[in-house]
Amino acid sequence: MITVLIVGLVVALGLPKLGTVSRDNRVTVAASDLQNAFKLARSEAIRARNTITLCASDNAMVEDADCRGSWDDGYIVFNDIDGNLVRAGDEETLIQVQPELAESIRLAVENNARYFSFSANGTGRGDVDGRHAVSRIIVCDARGLDETSQGKSSGELLVVTPLGYMTSTRDHDIVSGALRHMKGGCG
Numbered sequence: 468m469i470t471v472l473i474v475g476l477v478v479a480l481g482l483p484k485l486g487t488v489s490r491d492n493r494v495t496v497a498a499s500d501l502q503n504a505f506k507l508a509r510s511e512a513i514r515a516r517n518t519i520t521l522c523a524s525d526n527a528m529v530e531d532a533d534c535r536g537s538w539d540d541g542y543i544v545f546n547d548i549d550g551n552l553v554r555a556g557d558e559e560t561l562i563q564v565q566p567e568l569a570e571s572i573r574l575a576v577e578n579n580a581r582y583f584s585f586s587a588n589g590t591g592r593g594d595v596d597g598r599h600a601v602s603r604i605i606v607c608d609a610r611g612l613d614e615t616s617q618g619k620s621s622g623e624l625l626v627v628t629p630l631g632y633m634t635s636t637r638d639h640d641i642v643s644g645a646l647r648h649m650k651g652g653c654g
Contacts, residue, residue, distance in 0.1 A: 491621065497572045498606040498623040498635060501542075504563055505583065505633045508544045511562055512585035518592070519562065520547035520554075521601075522582040527564040534582060538574040538604065541567045552582050552595055575649045577603040583627060591631035601627050603645055607653030612646060614639040622646075622653050 504521055512519040524543045525536025532543050533554045544563040545554045554561075568574070578599040584592040594600050605612075607622030614620060620642040625635050636642065646653065 493569055493572060494606050494608055494621065494623055497568055497574075498625060500565060501538075501604065501606065501625060502633050502635065504542065504544055504565060505627065505631065507563055508583070509585050509589050509631050511544070512587060513589040515546065516587045518547040518550040518584060518586055520545055520552055520582055520584040522552065522554075524564075528566050532561060532564060538576055538581075539568050539572070541565050547584060550584065550592070550595070552584060552598065571608045573607050573609075573653055575605040575607065575646055575653055576601065577645075577649045583631065585631055589631065591627070591629050593629055600629075602629075603627070603649070605642060605646055605649065605653060611653045612639065612643050 508519045508521045521544045522534035522542060523536050523538045523540060524532050524534055525540035526532050527541035527543050534543070534552060542565045543554070543561055546558065546560050546562065547554070548558050580599040580601040582598065583601040584595060586592050591600065604625045605622050606625065610621045612620045612622045618639055619637045620639040622642050623635055623637050624642045624645050625633055627633050
């Protein structure tokens with residue numbers, strides 16, 4: 468009887484932490500997937516010596532996927548032969564597709580930017596034709612930006628430099644400060 472009581476107590480104390488770990492892992496995986504897509508786009512631009520674009524796509528999983536929708540809907544990486552940020556024609560092939568994110572994951576994107584494009588030498592192209600390139604994205608879930616006991620955020624901030632390098636942080640003050648300057652939100 469005492470053993471059952473001890474096991475019950477351990478389970479009761481451990482389950483809430485397990486839920487938090489699981490939610491943290493979903494945010495981390497979504498952020499990591501996005502970082503890997505940026506790395507792939509950059510390396511493919513250098514390898515192919517061609518413009519490669521990464522963009523939000525609400526139809527990423529179909530053959531003629533294009534750049535529309537929001538990042539939560541999914542995203543694509545494609546050969547952008549003419550560099551116009553629009554996927555068209557057989558030569559503008561898909562390199563990677565990411566389906567819609569898990570229902571619990573949300574992305575807040577600075578300036579509502581919907582793309583990042585790499586030139587043939589692997590550097591970022593910046594804003595193209597008056598459209599903002601991605602510079603900061605916050606990956607979060609329904610918790611918003613809860614602060615942990617270690618001063619970390621439940622959300623993760625991804626920062627893209629103009630050259631196309633990406634860094635990330637979970638420092639609560641930095642992530643919260645970035646969210647104040649973005650449309651949309653977390654939670």
